[in-house]
Amino acid sequence: MFETREEVLQRVLEMEKPKCPYCSQEMQIWEVPPINFSDGLGWGSPFMFLCVNDDCPLYKEGWDHLMENYAQTASYRCCNSPGSKNFEVMPVFSSQGGMGQLIDNETLLAEEQLKESIKRGFNLLSECYVSKDGPAVLHILMDVTEPIRVRVKAAEMIGDIGELEAIEPIRNLRVGNELLQKELDGAVKKIHKRFYTRECPFCAEIIKRRAKVCKHCGSDVAGK
Numbered sequence: 117m118f119e120t121r122e123e124v125l126q127r128v129l130e131m132e133k134p135k136c137p138y139c140s141q142e143m144q145i146w147e148v149p150p151i152n153f154s155d156g157l158g159w160g161s162p163f164m165f166l167c168v169n170d171d172c173p174l175y176k177e178g179w180d181h182l183m184e185n186y187a188q189t190a191s192y193r194c195c196n197s198p199g200s201k202n203f204e205v206m207p208v209f210s211s212q213g214g215m216g217q218l219i220d221n222e223t224l225l226a227e228e229q230l231k232e233s234i235k236r237g238f239n240l241l242s243e244c245y246v247s248k249d250g251p252a253v254l255h256i257l258m259d260v261t262e263p264i265r266v267r268v269k270a271a272e273m274i275g276d277i278g279e280l281e282a283i284e285p286i287r288n289l290r291v292g293n294e295l296l297q298k299e300l301d302g303a304v305k306k307i308h309k310r311f312y313t314r315e316c317p318f319c320a321e322i323i324k325r326r327a328k329v330c331k332h333c334g335s336d337v338a339g340k
């Protein structure tokens with residue numbers, strides 16, 4: 117069964133945090149880095165439990181051990197793959213080693229807030245959809261503070277309920293997100309389809325699909 121990163125995180129969040137077998141301290145959720153440290157087999161999970169206790173004997177003694185035996189400034193931290201009974205050690209090369217991706221409360225709060233604003237945005241959008249409130253959907257679509265997923269949804273909707281007036285602001289939107297841009301282009305196409313219109317290839321004004329001469333610039337647009 118394929119799980120998205122969010123689904124795995126959700127599942128790991130619900131688990132009881134294991135205690136480090138070396139120091140008995142509660143381990144923390146840690147997002148694995150994009151690189152592997154040893155056998156190239158991968159981490160097995162996008163999130164692991166990690167002992168981040170700097171007084172953990174494994175970690176404290178690791179520095180001396182590795183220095184004496186391998187002349188390496190490094191140590192170990194204990195990690196555990198969520199759901200497994202195996203505790204493994206991984207090398208770290210500074211006190212911050214392995215700490216970069218620690219899922220701390222701040223990260224969790226940010227994820228929580230993002231989830232909340234996505235939920236709020238989706239609720240708002242479905243209300244707009246029911247009441248066929250195109251301008252409100254357009255407003256959400258233009259709002260750069262809305263999560264990208266909400267704006268993508270708004271773009272999808274504006275194609276279904278937007279008026280011709282929505283085309284100009286959509287065309288003028290500058291977005292860096294490829295998916296959103298694709299939805300915007302699709303929305304304009306859908307609106308034109310519903311109104312039997314198109315844009316004049318010469319002056320970009322909206323004209324009837326069947327028009328032979330542009331009523332705005334007078335260009336011959338038959339078959340163009």
Ligand SMILES: [Zn+2]
Nearest residue numbers: 136139167172
């Ligand atoms: Zn420990």
Ligand SMILES: [Zn+2]
Nearest residue numbers: 316319330333
């Ligand atoms: Zn024209």
